[in-house]
Amino acid sequence: MNFRRLLVGWAALAAIAWASAATAAEPVRLSFWYPVDVGGGLAKVIDGLVADFNQAHPDIQVAPVYSGSYDVTLQKIQAAKLGGALPDIAVTEISSVPVLGALGAAQPFDDLIAGAGGKNFLEKFWPSMLLNCRYDGKVYGVPFQRSTPVMYYNKDAFAEAGLDPEKPPLTWEELANAAQKLTQREGDRVTRWGLELPLEAFNWFYYALVYANAGEVLSPDGSKVLWDQPKDIEALQFWYDLVNKYKSTPAYTPWSDGPQEFVAGKAAMIWHSTGSQAFMRQHVKFRWGLGRLPKNAQFGPPSGGGNLMLYATDPARRNAAWTFIAWLSDAPQAARWSIASGYLATNIASWDLPEMQTLVKQRPEVLVTKAQLADAKVEPASPKYAPARDILNALIKDVLANKVPLQSGTQQAVASANEAMAKQ
Amino acid sequence: MIRILGRAVIYAAVLALAALVAMPMYWLLVSAFKASDEIFTATPRWLPATLEWSNFARAWEGAAFGRYFFNSVVVALAILLLQLTTASLAAFALARRRFRGRGIILLAVIGALIIPIQVTFLANFVTLERFGWIDSYWALIAPFTASAFGTFLLRQAFLAVPEPLEDAARLDRCTGLAFLWHFLLPLSRPTVLAFTLVALVAHWNDYFWPLIVTNRDEIRTLPIGLAMFVTQEVTTDWNLLMAATLFVAAPMLIMFFFTQRYFIRSHMHAGLKR
Numbered sequence: 036m037n038f039r040r041l042l043v044g045w046a047a048l049a050a051i052a053w054a055s056a057a058t059a060a061e062p063v064r065l066s067f068w069y070p071v072d073v074g075g076g077l078a079k080v081i082d083g084l085v086a087d088f089n090q091a092h093p094d095i096q097v098a099p100v101y102s103g104s105y106d107v108t109l110q111k112i113q114a115a116k117l118g119g120a121l122p123d124i125a126v127t128e129i130s131s132v133p134v135l136g137a138l139g140a141a142q143p144f145d146d147l148i149a150g151a152g153g154k155n156f157l158e159k160f161w162p163s164m165l166l167n168c169r170y171d172g173k174v175y176g177v178p179f180q181r182s183t184p185v186m187y188y189n190k191d192a193f194a195e196a197g198l199d200p201e202k203p204p205l206t207w208e209e210l211a212n213a214a215q216k217l218t219q220r221e222g223d224r225v226t227r228w229g230l231e232l233p234l235e236a237f238n239w240f241y242y243a244l245v246y247a248n249a250g251e252v253l254s255p256d257g258s259k260v261l262w263d264q265p266k267d268i269e270a271l272q273f274w275y276d277l278v279n280k281y282k283s284t285p286a287y288t289p290w291s292d293g294p295q296e297f298v299a300g301k302a303a304m305i306w307h308s309t310g311s312q313a314f315m316r317q318h319v320k321f322r323w324g325l326g327r328l329p330k331n332a333q334f335g336p337p338s339g340g341g342n343l344m345l346y347a348t349d350p351a352r353r354n355a356a357w358t359f360i361a362w363l364s365d366a367p368q369a370a371r372w373s374i375a376s377g378y379l380a381t382n383i384a385s386w387d388l389p390e391m392q393t394l395v396k397q398r399p400e401v402l403v404t405k406a407q408l409a410d411a412k413v414e415p416a417s418p419k420y421a422p423a424r425d426i427l428n429a430l431i432k433d434v435l436a437n438k439v440p441l442q443s444g445t446q447q448a449v450a451s452a453n454e455a456m457a458k459q
Numbered sequence: 460m461i462r463i464l465g466r467a468v469i470y471a472a473v474l475a476l477a478a479l480v481a482m483p484m485y486w487l488l489v490s491a492f493k494a495s496d497e498i499f500t501a502t503p504r505w506l507p508a509t510l511e512w513s514n515f516a517r518a519w520e521g522a523a524f525g526r527y528f529f530n531s532v533v534v535a536l537a538i539l540l541l542q543l544t545t546a547s548l549a550a551f552a553l554a555r556r557r558f559r560g561r562g563i564i565l566l567a568v569i570g571a572l573i574i575p576i577q578v579t580f581l582a583n584f585v586t587l588e589r590f591g592w593i594d595s596y597w598a599l600i601a602p603f604t605a606s607a608f609g610t611f612l613l614r615q616a617f618l619a620v621p622e623p624l625e626d627a628a629r630l631d632r633c634t635g636l637a638f639l640w641h642f643l644l645p646l647s648r649p650t651v652l653a654f655t656l657v658a659l660v661a662h663w664n665d666y667f668w669p670l671i672v673t674n675r676d677e678i679r680t681l682p683i684g685l686a687m688f689v690t691q692e693v694t695t696d697w698n699l700l701m702a703a704t705l706f707v708a709a710p711m712l713i714m715f716f717f718t719q720r721y722f723i724r725s726h727m728h729a730g731l732k733r
Contacts, residue, residue: 118588
């Protein structure tokens with residue numbers, strides 16, 4: 036009796052051993068977290084790209100997982116790190132590179148890049164797009180759904196106001212002039228703003244103004260904010276003047292309202308993400324164009340969007356994840372993603388492909404976004420920057436709304452931001 | 460005359476409040492039927508030019524809503540059943556039985572009421588990960604099997620059932636759980652229904668927790684489907700989002716419509732109890 040049980044036990048063990056040997060030929064299964072929407076159909080584009088990858092690589096099977104907004108994706112990864120349930124690959128907002136690097140969630144992959152051509156691999160991308168990919172001297176990210184802000188302007192409104200519709204303003208002075216001419220009022224009520232600078236949590240347009248004025252936002256070691264430097268003060272002063280002196284810009288426009296107000300004709304010029312082009316193409320009923328963000332000392336739009344980052348630690352999974360990242364960022368895929376989404380084609384060779392050439396022919400304004408790729412600057416990032424980001428956001432709102440004075444308010448904000456960053 | 464005038468003022472105020480509440484619902488409804496270029500107009504449009512029924516089809520296809528619906532129903536009902544079971548048993552003991560430490564346990568339950576759920580997320584996540592339950596129905600259900608709110612609410616309701624009734628029931632050999640089942644719960648029906656409604660709505664609408672603990676469409680719930688319509692850097696397709704919101708919110712709205720009289724009654728009582 037006992038012997039028979041033993042026999043059954045052995046047979047079961049043998050069966051398990053055989054089954055696990057059979058599964059050894061199974062493909063490597065990877066999870067890929069991504070934060071894009073389905074409304075515009077971008078999730079379907081991701082699904083399509085992943086399906087093509089899986090078909091071309093039978094030994095690797097990638098499962099795409101929607102992971103919420105940029106901020107929620109970051110939280111999901113932070114929780115997963117503590118619970119030990121990280122994805123293999125994820126797209127996260129570029130300023131989270133140092134956060135996830137310092138946390139030990141994301142893995143650097145200089146060795147894999149070296150295997151793929153090293154410098155030659157990195158030189159496939161616009162240098163500006165690589166600025167937000169490193170932390171602590173190591174590469175943690177490959178540019179994917181990247182963007183810069185760009186200026187959308189209403190050509191009909193330009194013509195009406197006696198401005199040249201083919202010449203969007205290129206300097207701050209021209210911008211302020213055009214904004215004033217384009218602003219329309221009925222009595223005291225503004226019926227059309229000359230210019231809107233929508234604000235989001237990342238304070239993009241503050242950085243845009245500071246960079247255009249050749250200033251810096253964050254000290255090189257990422258430990259101190261520099262908002263009280265003269266060039267930074269001038270930048271905020273210009274924004275303040277647009278709102279309070281020229282009265283051609285509202286004190287506050289929520290980020291997602293910007294494109295809607297532009298479409299509705301309530302704003303003649305707005306700064307917004309290059310990623311909004313698809314929306315504009317679909318909804319705008321008048322002639323419109325794209326302009327570079329005007330310069331004061333230099334052109335210098337900040338960059339934004341998301342990078343592909345790697346989380347797998349097991350060598351086989353890590354290699355497979357790298358294969359996916361390299362494939363997805365390669366010229367044909369980068370072009371396909373850019374054309375479908377309006378995000379920038381971060382791979383330089385993408386722009387020479389016939390499909391991109393066709394897009395340039397149909398939509399010559401995308402060349403403006405290409406020009407911006409050449410001068411784009413870093414998005415301020417450090418493991419400790421998050422609280423400073425929120426303090427800056429409140430400062431901008433309060434200064435523009437005349438709730439705090441520019442100079443002393445900025446000094447106060449700098450003090451509390453530096454304190455918050457030192458404390459963490 | 461003064462009375463009529465007073466009444467008119469009250470009605471006007473009530474109507475104004477009702478309009479305030481109904482306005483977003485109305486806007487949701489009309490926006491769901493608008494074409495996308497009607498969403499962004501310089502002056503608001505109160506009625507869509509044409510009814511775009513296709514919005515609903517497009518929204519439905521935008522995410523795996525069929526599956527999400529099924530999951531939401533399973534998860535919300537499972538949580539509700541578990542919470543009703545644990546809460547009524549706990550409330551029974553706390554309201555009708557005397558035992559050492561009862562006061563402290565009651566205090567702990569009330570204390571749990573004021574702990575924001577977000578505080579528990581990380582500990583729950585790590586626990587579930589140890590159990591290997593992440594990315595399963597259990598991850599969505601297990602953290603919510605007990606409800607301090609439900610326990611407290613039912614305890615208050617059970618207290619209101621007069622003591623002599625329990626004595627009378629005891630004479631008929633109806634004691635313990637039988638008394639809970641045959642007397643306490645039926646007599647507290649408005650409270651049970653109100654709690655049911657609150658619990659269902661809360662878990663039906665829950666977004667953050669399901670998003671964090673699931674990685675597969677097969678077990679994800681409706682709010683994740685809705686969030687997928689909100690774009691990252693770009694402006695949202697509001698008409699599709701509104702259409703999706705309409706069919707996601709519909710079951711709860713319909714349920715509220717049919718149970719609201721109980722809901723309101725229980726609120727009226729809530730202030731009067733010991």
